[in-house]
Amino acid sequence: MTGTNASAQQHLEPSMVAAALEVAIRAPSIHNTQPWRWRLDDDGLVLLADRERQLRVADPDGHSMMLSCGAALCLTEVGLRATGHDIETTVLPDRSEPDVLARFRTIGRGDAAESDVTLAEVALRRRSDRRPFSRDTVTPDELDTVQRAGSDDHAWVDCPTSEDQRVTLAVAVSWADQIQKHDEALREEMGRWIHDPDVHGEPEGVSVESFPHTSDDEPRRIDVPVRDFEEGVTGRQLIERDVIEKPLIAVVLTEFDNPRDHLAAGHSMMRLMLRAELLGLSTCPLSQAVDFAAFRTRVQGLMNWVGYPQMMLRVGHPIAPKSQLAVTPRRPVSAVLESTV
Numbered sequence: 001m002t003g004t005n006a007s008a009q010q011h012l013e014p015s016m017v018a019a020a021l022e023v024a025i026r027a028p029s030i031h032n033t034q035p036w037r038w039r040l041d042d043d044g045l046v047l048l049a050d051r052e053r054q055l056r057v058a059d060p061d062g063h064s065m066m067l068s069c070g071a072a073l074c075l076t077e078v079g080l081r082a083t084g085h086d087i088e089t090t091v092l093p094d095r096s097e098p099d100v101l102a103r104f105r106t107i108g109r110g111d112a113a114e115s116d117v118t119l120a121e122v123a124l125r126r127r128s129d130r131r132p133f134s135r136d137t138v139t140p141d142e143l144d145t146v147q148r149a150g151s152d153d154h155a156w157v158d159c160p161t162s163e164d165q166r167v168t169l170a171v172a173v174s175w176a177d178q179i180q181k182h183d184e185a186l187r188e189e190m191g192r193w194i195h196d197p198d199v200h201g202e203p204e205g206v207s208v209e210s211f212p213h214t215s216d217d218e219p220r221r222i223d224v225p226v227r228d229f230e231e232g233v234t235g236r237q238l239i240e241r242d243v244i245e246k247p248l249i250a251v252v253l254t255e256f257d258n259p260r261d262h263l264a265a266g267h268s269m270m271r272l273m274l275r276a277e278l279l280g281l282s283t284c285p286l287s288q289a290v291d292f293a294a295f296r297t298r299v300q301g302l303m304n305w306v307g308y309p310q311m312m313l314r315v316g317h318p319i320a321p322k323s324q325l326a327v328t329p330r331r332p333v334s335a336v337l338e339s340t341v
């Protein structure tokens with residue numbers, strides 16, 4: 001993310017902005033809440049947090065909302081570049097307006113670079129892959145590439161691989177997972193964001209088609225537990241049952257734990273996801289152990305991390321083509337873009 005003021009601002013055309021936001025709305029968000037909106041005015045485009053979509057129980061301090069918006073911030077940049085805009089981004093431009101998360105200004109126009117168009121295509125086809133991964137391990141080169149992609153001046157990525165770290169991580173995530181599983185208010189709130197597309201066609205929330213069913217007599221053979229979305233519903237994603245799962249876990253860390261860090265961590269997570277996708281890898285967020293500030297502090301201590309863990313992601317080679325994954329719907333651009341130009 002850059003942070004200076006534009007010198008020679010050029011006009012942003014509404015139709016081009018709408019095309020760019022087709023990419024941005026594909027950002028991942030907690031329970032697919034899509035807690036974002038954009039405003040286009042004579043001064044440029046701004047990304048805003050949509051507080052009405054913040055989860056009251058699961059996200060009291062707005063951490064997950066900011067993570068989600070950080071991902072949308074990254075994809076707004078990707079979308080604008082892919083539509084031929086040379087842009088400058090100012091993050092949290094106005095202290096008196098904390099919900100204005102970023103301002104984008106055009107400082108040039110031209111043909112989009114092929115690499116920018118490719119990134120936008122990748123963003124459009126990315127999906128959270130909740131299936132077990134294939135047995136092919138992530139190579140040291142691939143690991144290095146995704147780690148670098150997610151690291152910048154504001155955030156960095158650690159991938160615990162030693163046996164001791166894996167055990168501690170598994171215990172930490174299981175501990176957080178158990179607390180969340182037994183919290184009725186949390187589960188009730190999550191249940192309101194789980195949808196069966198055959199019953200309601202909502203363009204938000206997590207679809208039962210995108211997560212598998214897990215029962216006590218047929219549990220997943222997994223060391224670091226995944227989130228259980230089955231709140232009064234049965235997951236319909238078909239998965240192989242006899243896979244021993246020990247995926248790479250990438251952890252995004254920041255030096256401090258405030259909204260600016262959460263936003264930066266979302267940006268970092270998105271860059272990591274795009275790079276993984278370019279390598280043919282799958283990713284899926286795994287956030288039980290980082291959702292709450294108290295969890296982040298405890299997990300930081302357990303893992304001996306210098307920074308605060310902001311997001312964890314399972315990373316691996318897909319077990320079957322990603323085109324088989326259900327597409328989780330989004331609200332249309334017209335519902336999230338307000339234009340006064």
Ligand SMILES: Cc1cc2nc3c(=O)[nH]c(=O)nc-3n(C[C@H](O)[C@H](O)[C@H](O)COP(=O)(O)O)c2cc1C
Nearest residue numbers: 028029030031032064067127128227285286287328
């Ligand atoms: C902050 C954040 C936390 C998330 N936590 C989890 C999680 O714990 N488990 C999971 O399976 N997906 C998690 N997700 C993924 C979302 O459920 C997913 O992005 C959303 O449903 C949209 O689906 P898509 O990523 O396939 O487009 C998280 C996403 C974000 C941004």
